[in-house]
Amino acid sequence: MFDFSTPADPIELFEEWFAHAGANGIPMPEAVALATSTPDGHPSVRMVLLKEVDARGFVFFTNYTSRKAKEVDANPHAALCFHWTELERQVRVTGTVHRIGATESDAYFQSRPRGSRIGAWASRQSTPLSDRGVLEAKVAEVEERFGEGHIPLPPFWGGYRIEPATIEFWQGRTDRLHDRCVYHRSEGGWRIERLYP
Numbered sequence: 001m002f003d004f005s006t007p008a009d010p011i012e013l014f015e016e017w018f019a020h021a022g023a024n025g026i027p028m029p030e031a032v033a034l035a036t037s038t039p040d041g042h043p044s045v046r047m048v049l050l051k052e053v054d055a056r057g058f059v060f061f062t063n064y065t066s067r068k069a070k071e072v073d074a075n076p077h078a079a080l081c082f083h084w085t086e087l088e089r090q091v092r093v094t095g096t097v098h099r100i101g102a103t104e105s106d107a108y109f110q111s112r113p114r115g116s117r118i119g120a121w122a123s124r125q126s127t128p129l130s131d132r133g134v135l136e137a138k139v140a141e142v143e144e145r146f147g148e149g150h151i152p153l154p155p156f157w158g159g160y161r162i163e164p165a166t167i168e169f170w171q172g173r174t175d176r177l178h179d180r181c182v183y184h185r186s187e188g189g190w191r192i193e194r195l196y197p
Contacts (some may be wrong), residue, residue: 001067002192004169004171004179005098005193006181008165008190009189009190010167010169010183010190011053011055011167013160013168013169014053014118014169015093017032017052017084017089017091017169018040018053018082019152020087021084021087021089023088024086025086026086026087028049029082029084030049030050030051031047031049031050031082032047032049032058032060032080032081032082033045033046033047033062033077033080033081033082033083034046034047034048034049034051034068034078034079034080035078035080035081036071036072036075036077036078036097037066037071037077038071038073038074038075038080038088044064044067044068044071045114045154048060048062048068050082051108051159052108052159054161055164057095057161057163057164058080058093058159058161058162058164059100059159059160059161059162060159060160060162061105061108061109061157061158061159061160062157062160063092063120063123063124063125063154063156064099064158065124065125065126065127065156066125066126066158067126069160070098072160073104073126076096076097076098077094077095077096077097077155077158078094078095078096078097079092079093079094079095080092080093080094081093082164088167088171088172088173089170089172090166090169090170091167091169091170092166092167092168092170093164093166093167093168094164094165094166095162095163095164095165095166096162096163096165097160097163098161098162098163099158099159099160099161100158100159100160100161102138102153104159105153105157105158106152106153107160108159109153109157109172110153112180113135114151116143117147117151118139118143118151119139120154120157121134121142121146121151121154122135122137122138122141122142129155144188164185165184165185166182166183166184167182167183167184168180168181168182168183168195169181169182173197176195176197178197179194179197180185180194180195180196180197181193181194182194182195182197
């Protein structure tokens with residue numbers, strides 16, 4: 001037996017673990033490592049924030065000119081790794097990546113603090129910056145452009161959804177005899193498999 005339940009739907013289990021992490025004081029349980037790679041196999045990884053999860057997959061947002069966006073646009077395969085140290089829990093996700101629609105991206109963009117919306121317009125994410133003064137001048141320019149009015153969704157910014165092919169749950173146990181359970185997506189739903197620690 002696993003020391004955690006294994007429902008037929010892994011999203012249900014993820015939501016249970018995610019809520020448990022938040023309820024137990026884990027700082028920023030939505031922080032997740034996102035791994036991408038170029039078409040010729042050069043990997044990169046960085047922390048992003050999970051902003052939505054449902055039956056369709058896991059959503060994060062970024063500038064479409066960023067390195068991660070360029071990599072997933074060219075090679076739409078990615079992996080996520082959540083690690084909640086205090087709970088000895090980890091969740092790994094692999095799958096394909098797709099841009100979400102502008103309407104959905106705008107709904108999230110408008111929920112961000114005004115400063116973050118201005119920052120999205122001002123930043124040319126992942127491109128060289130000669131000094132911070134250039135960025136600050138760009139922020140001032142954007143603030144003047146929009147004033148106190150509506151800040152629209154930038155055409156170069158939005159969300160991506162990772163549609164999971166596998167989701168693995170890892171629970172730490174004594175003597176490093178951990179529990180590992182991986183869900184594999186199939187035409188009929190999800191197949192569950194146990195792994196050696």
